[in-house]
Amino acid sequence: MTGAWALMAWPVIVPLLGAVLALLVGRDGVRIVAGVASIVTLVAVAVLAWKVATVGALHQDIGGWGAPLGIGWRADGLAVLMMLTVALVGSLISVNALDHLGNREDREYLPLWLFVWCALNALVMSADAFNLYVTLELTTLGAVALIVVRRDLPGLEAGLRYLLFALPGSLCYLLGISLLYGAYAALDMGLLAQRVQPGPVTWTAAALVTVGLCLKTPLFPLHVWLPPTYGGAPTPVTALLSALISKGSYYVLFRMWLEVFAPVLDAEVGQFLGVLGAAAVLWGSLLALSQSKLKQVVAYSSVAQIGYMFLVFPMATSGARSGAIYLVVSHAAAKASMFVAVGNIHQAVGITELGGVQGLAYRMPFTFLAMALGGISLIGIPPSGGFIAKWYLLNAAIQTHQWWWGGVLLVGSLLAAAYVFRILRGSFLPLPPGVEVRSIPLGNELAPLALALIALVLGLVPWFPLDLLAVGAAR
């Protein structure tokens, strides 16, 4: 058992130690410390994933506090898949981030990122509802600190706005699980799932938990904070927010709903979430289509993509779960790639308008290739992870005779095609005279490409993540 414990502890402890150490070493050593910590964490996550894939899901109580009260960790296929995503996508974003931020911001960005990484790893392994709350809070606090890392006015406003929406979200969630604990004397997810009964307490708790997490994720119509926040944060931080941090609260909702609440709630409640998700897909896409700023197009696209993920709740088949999680993972890679590419464009020409990309395909081929591949995944065109997700969700929609969700998916992908190609096609025009394109380091051009290639590979060898996802999954 201690072996399992160590395997699960390393991915949490190493980034935490790295964060502390990076804060202490000062200006010169921060990159080295962060680099070493990142590599060790990557290895630790990979080892854990390999163990889970070959041996099966791991479970561990911490500090002698067993169920029903206590703090439990669980590493199943879903959890390690999320950890792998965070590790790969987060590291690539951070490689790119270094050049976008100044020296001083580096010193703060890197430790903060390691801290968020630690919190996310602990979050996805949490096996009890309260521990989920704590790790979610840690993620939120880390995120706020990251948003304001540049200490400029847009960043500060964005950070404050994020905090203002995330805190009520957390409070709602905390209230919800307090109700659950009061009624069923359990916090462990497995025990809760056994004990939860239909009734007013459960309904209220479910409503509070759902509203809180939807606010943080965010789901339409609670998404109003997202575009301005994503717009105001430094671009690499926006990439982290959209690709990984927003997935933390979605992950909690996914676990709570599909493992605890769904069996005791009426099907209509799932339908209601589905309707909101569908509205998010359509509204988010339409708004993305009408934006004039590059970064805002990509930001509104997140509203739409998060909407797809909520279609799992009305369908709730194992295929739909695979589809939703596949979307979480491939959206993380694809959207991170697009945000990082947007950052590169901004760095190279200093233009934030959509028209600013004119002619850049020739000057920044890798950045635009990344943008194109990421866009393909967002649209859901093969070969890409987005396509696999769409395939599963469509299958589930038809299997459960709810073809309208399929219709939403298809219309959504056409709208996505419209806004993605709106970005891309301008880049093929000749470069307008008088535009100076600053050269950016090759590493910065390659980071978004590597992210986009992850989304591509997810579409080429989907059996690997899907097999992993099946390990320890509740049937």
Place this chain on the structure above:
Amino acid sequence: MRGTWLPVWVLLSSLLPGLVIFLLPQDQRRTRTTLNLAAAVTKLGLTLFMAWGVFRGRHYETRLPFLPNADLVLRADTFSLLFILLSAVLWFVTTIYAVGYLEGTEHLSRFFGFFSLCVASTMGIALAGNLLTFFLFYEMLTLSTYPLVIHKGTPDALRAGNVYLRYTLTGATLLLAGVVLLYVLAGAVEFTERGALWGAVEHRTGLQVAFVLMIAGLGVKAALVPLHGWLPVAMVAPAPVSALLHAVAVVKAGAFGITRVIYDVYGVYLVHDLGVMRPLAVVAGITILYGSLRALQQGDLKRRLAYSTVSQVAYIVVGVSIFGTVSTIGGLVHLVHQGVMKITLFFCAGNFAEELHVHRVKDLRGVGRRMPLTMGAFTIAALGMIGIPPVAGFITKWYLGIGALEAKEPWLVGVLLMSSLLNAGYFLPILYAAWFQAPQQDWKPNPRRWEIGLSLLLPTLTTAALSLAMGLFAGWEFSPLSWTKLITEREFRP
């Protein structure tokens, strides 16, 4: 080389060179051309080898794990080889043509990179062993042709690209809906001769809906009216691209897919039974007439040829959507015949534009005196399109006509006759003007030995000769006609 991996090698023979070409700097002209030609020759060799194997009864299949309930399957059967051989041969000549045509222009690495990806996608479409695999490559084709359509980077080209994407992505969406519906109804259906859906016949309505969705999706690329709108607009692309789009890759991918769905997914008996075949034949019949009528109105040569494509591809669809062996042979063989003849016409149009800057039909007067070889090639192909023996097009129309009578669909004979009249109406005046009228302007005599560069002339003459040969030697054991007879026999074997 293990036989089971041969389909993958065929695919990679254009995919890998394509990826390398992307990375070549613009000024590496010689390397790029060598790589292009080497890849085209390799592919031709591999496909001929594979064709020989299939002819002798060998099976080539590669199966890769993909999704839990659906593999990626690449498989060579007689029908895929028909399409592959057509693509391999025409890719080879088009590569030579494109190298000559685009010489000295910008962004060549990008062009030839996507060009190769486009051919690789076509190979994938041809080799796909089930609907999922087919869909993957069908979408890849859309993505790899888009940069070719907008290659010139002018606002016009970008607008055409928008229209192209709007149509093809909507089509792909419908196709995907149909494919998923079919997967839910019948599981991972693989392409099998005579169809594989007998197990799912109880879902009659579901099967009909899936059929309509898929045919509508495929019909966009096959340019069935009213889904054809992208095709004339996409004419802004450079001539070799138009040639490729019209003769090989895009429209044929649509027609090929429709055939696959009818014969190898549903099976012709089931489609007939579901009552969805006749409506499709009627739509195709309307497309034949509409395309020809619109072609008649076009003053721009390439646009006229484009509408002619709309009409001619529908011949394939009409042939495969009439119940009976003879018409099926006619439809399938037209896949090849139309390809070779139409690519000739586009090469000629490109030659006129390149050498004499002639784009309008009315400016073609007397062009036969200045460019007799090109005009000769044009004449052969145009006569073939009208259906005059012994050019390949005649064989098609003969089989389609007999097939229509055999299937008791006499209205179709009327459509074919009308269409031939209209074909004559838009091609014969060109031929007359080009050969028998005096030029309206003095074209400078060409200082070179030939009327135009050899890399533009030779492909044109080659495909013109092929159009003639496929008609003259239609009875030969390895002619496209004999090959389609072999396919049809297998599809209809009870």
